Amino acid sequence: MKNLTKKFGKIVAVDNVSLEIHEGEVFGLLGQNGAGKTTIIHMLATLLKPSSGTAEINGYDIVKDSSKVRKNIGIVFQAPSSDDMLTGFENLKIHSYLYGVPSELRINRINELLKLVGLYERKNDIVKKYSGGMRRRLEIARGLIHKPKVIFLDEPTLGLDPNSRKTMWSYIEKLVKEEKITIILTTHYMEEADILCDRIGFINKGKIIAIDTPEQLKHRIKNNNNNNNNNKDNTGKYIGDIIKLYFKVPNNTNDIYKNNDILTKNLKVLKSFKFVKNIEQKKFEGKDNSLVILQVDDINHNLPILLKSIDNVESVEFSQPTLDDVFHAFTQGSINEAPEGGFMERYAQYEK
Amino acid sequence: MATNQILTSTLKNNFLNVYAIWLREFKVYLRERSRLVASLFTPLLWLFIVGSGLGSTTTLSIDVNYQHFIFPGIISMSIIFTSVFYGAYIIWDRKFDFLKSVMVAPISREIIFIGKTLGGMTNSMIQVFMLLIIGYFIGIEYTVISLLQITFVSLILSFLLTALGLGLGSHMYSLEGFQMIVSFVVFPLFFLSGALYPLDNLPGWLYFLTIIDPATYAVDALRNSILGIATYSFELDLLLLFGSTIITTLFGMLSFRKMRAV
Numbered sequence: 001m002k003n004l005t006k007k008f009g010k011i012v013a014v015d016n017v018s019l020e021i022h023e024g025e026v027f028g029l030l031g032q033n034g035a036g037k038t039t040i041i042h043m044l045a046t047l048l049k050p051s052s053g054t055a056e057i058n059g060y061d062i063v064k065d066s067s068k069v070r071k072n073i074g075i076v077f078q079a080p081s082s083d084d085m086l087t088g089f090e091n092l093k094i095h096s097y098l099y100g101v102p103s104e105l106r107i108n109r110i111n112e113l114l115k116l117v118g119l120y121e122r123k124n125d126i127v128k129k130y131s132g133g134m135r136r137r138l139e140i141a142r143g144l145i146h147k148p149k150v151i152f153l154d155e156p157t158l159g160l161d162p163n164s165r166k167t168m169w170s171y172i173e174k175l176v177k178e179e180k181i182t183i184i185l186t187t188h189y190m191e192e193a194d195i196l197c198d199r200i201g202f203i204n205k206g207k208i209i210a211i212d213t214p215e216q217l218k219h220r221i222k223n224n225n226n227n228n229n230n231n232k233d234n235t236g237k238y239i240g241d242i243i244k245l246y247f248k249v250p251n252n253t254n255d256i257y258k259n260n261d262i263l264t265k266n267l268k269v270l271k272s273f274k275f276v277k278n279i280e281q282k283k284f285e286g287k288d289n290s291l292v293i294l295q296v297d298d299i300n301h302n303l304p305i306l307l308k309s310i311d312n313v314e315s316v317e318f319s320q321p322t323l324d325d326v327f328h329a330f331t332q333g334s335i336n337e338a339p340e341g342g343f344m345e346r347y348a349q350y351e352k
Numbered sequence: 353m354a355t356n357q358i359l360t361s362t363l364k365n366n367f368l369n370v371y372a373i374w375l376r377e378f379k380v381y382l383r384e385r386s387r388l389v390a391s392l393f394t395p396l397l398w399l400f401i402v403g404s405g406l407g408s409t410t411t412l413s414i415d416v417n418y419q420h421f422i423f424p425g426i427i428s429m430s431i432i433f434t435s436v437f438y439g440a441y442i443i444w445d446r447k448f449d450f451l452k453s454v455m456v457a458p459i460s461r462e463i464i465f466i467g468k469t470l471g472g473m474t475n476s477m478i479q480v481f482m483l484l485i486i487g488y489f490i491g492i493e494y495t496v497i498s499l500l501q502i503t504f505v506s507l508i509l510s511f512l513l514t515a516l517g518l519g520l521g522s523h524m525y526s527l528e529g530f531q532m533i534v535s536f537v538v539f540p541l542f543f544l545s546g547a548l549y550p551l552d553n554l555p556g557w558l559y560f561l562t563i564i565d566p567a568t569y570a571v572d573a574l575r576n577s578i579l580g581i582a583t584y585s586f587e588l589d590l591l592l593l594f595g596s597t598i599i600t601t602l603f604g605m606l607s608f609r610k611m612r613a614v
Contacts, residue, residue, distance in 0.1 A: 042613075042614055045456050046456070047452060047455060047456060047613040047614055048612075048613075048614055067458045067460070068458075070456060070457060070458040071458045073456075075456055077449055077452060077453070079448075079449050080449070081448070081449035081450055081452055081453040082450070082453070083376060083380065083450055084448075085379070085380045085383045085384065086376065086379060086380070090379065094372045094373075094375065094376050095372075095453075095457065097368050097369060097371065097372030097375075098369055098372050098373075098454065098457040098458075098459055099457055099458065100365050100368075100369075100458070126383075139453075142453070
């Protein structure tokens with residue numbers, strides 16, 4: 001995609017988006033509702049014409065060669081788009097005609113895909129009787145009927161209960177392994193993007209604000225913050241692997257020097273470690289323990305080292321940043337200003 | 353040789369595509385049995401209640417039973433209403449996103465249009481045949497030729513009007529809006545078609561309006577086949593119907609091409 005833009009009247013839904021997606025990767029577009037994800041997908045699927053900019057899928061231009069593009073893509077929409085009044089099998093059969101699947105291969109392909117998504121036993125039931133998760137799986141099968149190079153999944157687990165979501169993730173992973181196609185998915189669920197995607201693009205208000213692998217994205221925040229010697233972003237959240245050490249300090253007022261000694265000694269040790277990026281101390285009045293908050297790199301390997309070198313620790317708490325934290329850091333509170341909902345909601349707001 | 357093969361395979365592909373779209377429309381129609389029953393209700397109402405009611409007081413200049421006289425018109429009426437309102441299904445499809453899944457397939461808008469029009473046509477023709485059966489029971493007599501003629505005229509009229517309905521529907525996004533606007537089209541089509549009255553000796557302004565209504569020629573042709581009463585020649589009727597069909601088909605195809613999927 002190069003400078004892909006879509007305007008609806010005054011609203012810029014997609015603002016000069018440029019990115020490259022590699023063959024065989026699972027790419028996630030992660031953002032709030034109304035960020036422009038679905039609009040991008042619709043443009044790439046040739047259902048909407050961009051206001052400006054171009055995109056190519058498998059070498060074909062989305063505007064000039066739209067029918068060739070459509071031969072190469074499959075798409076699973078956000079809202080179920082199967083025909084209620086037909087059976088699962090019939091839905092796939094009709095689409096196999098529409099995509100020109102040769103007649104010798106047709107039935108086998110349909111059955112193969114139904115087995116892949118686990119709907120083979122229910123293939124002759126009317127889709128009206130399917131649950132939400134089943135309909136989505138049927139649509140995944142439908143999206144694959146012609147062996148496309150790219151498949152778009154628009155919010156694949158929206159509205160599903162936790163178990164169905166896990167099932168869906170495992171189907172998608174199975175898909176990646178067995179079919180080896182490029183998957184582009186959109187979601188606003190951070191953990192989903194983290195689990196499924198090779199690379200993630202954060203999108204906010206129609207703009208791409210970061211693209212990287214999930215691991216790298218989490219690391220980026222840690223490094224950025226530590227360079228500025230600032231361990232809080234504007235919303236007051238901690239970013240980076242956090243270790244909270246509660247030191248047991250004996251409650252003898254006579255030994256006030258001894259208390260400070262314990263702390264000072266330990267702090268010295270902590271400061272000497274290269275992987276400790278930041279130290280903050282919190283004292284509690286009249287309480288037995290003192291809290292030291294550390295920001296560290298690679299907590300998995302470094303926490304044991306750390307704990308071996310210090311003493312008087314009563315308890316430890318630790319956490320690693322999630323993509324949620326990273327996303328908030330990147331969008332820095334601008335999320336609350338953006339009106340909820342797709343472009344229609346924002347349009348309505350602007351009209352006022 | 354090679355180009356021949358390519359041509360035949362593209363033709364075959366197109367045919368299969370149209371078939372697929374038609375098949376879906378047909379299967380859905382069959383499964384919604386309530387549609388079939390409900391759609392027969394109005395024509396039967398007119399035939400029996402208006403037909404008998406008015407029939408008891410009206411004497412026509414031509415010597416024929418009023419109920420029989422309006423029978424061809426009732427067939428047209430059923431075709432007019434079901435065909436044009438068929439366009440509502442496009443709006444429905446768009447609402448439920450089924451349209452998106454069809455439009456993302458590598459088939460042209462024209463093919464989608466033709467498949468859907470044929471689907472609507474099948475819909476109307478099934479009703480026509482049911483009405484013909486009912487006609488038998490009220491004393492209408494058929495010959496093989498008349499049945500063929502009736503079928504032919506009905507096919508053309510239903511194609512013409514389904515194309516119109518789909519074309520109109522493709523521009524709209526609300527079902528209520530569609531129903532309102534289409535009423536402004538459908539009722540004049542029916543009332544000005546001479547379904548309920550003979551076309552001779554009409555006041556000037558009414559006469560003018562009837563001749564610009566394509567349904568007039570269908571009613572005339574049907575009345576010709578069934579009762580032998582006609583104002584225009586059968587050939588003229590067919591010619592004008594064909595011409596109107598070309599116009600509405602072009603309208604429908606262009607509308608589909610411009611139609612938004614989302």
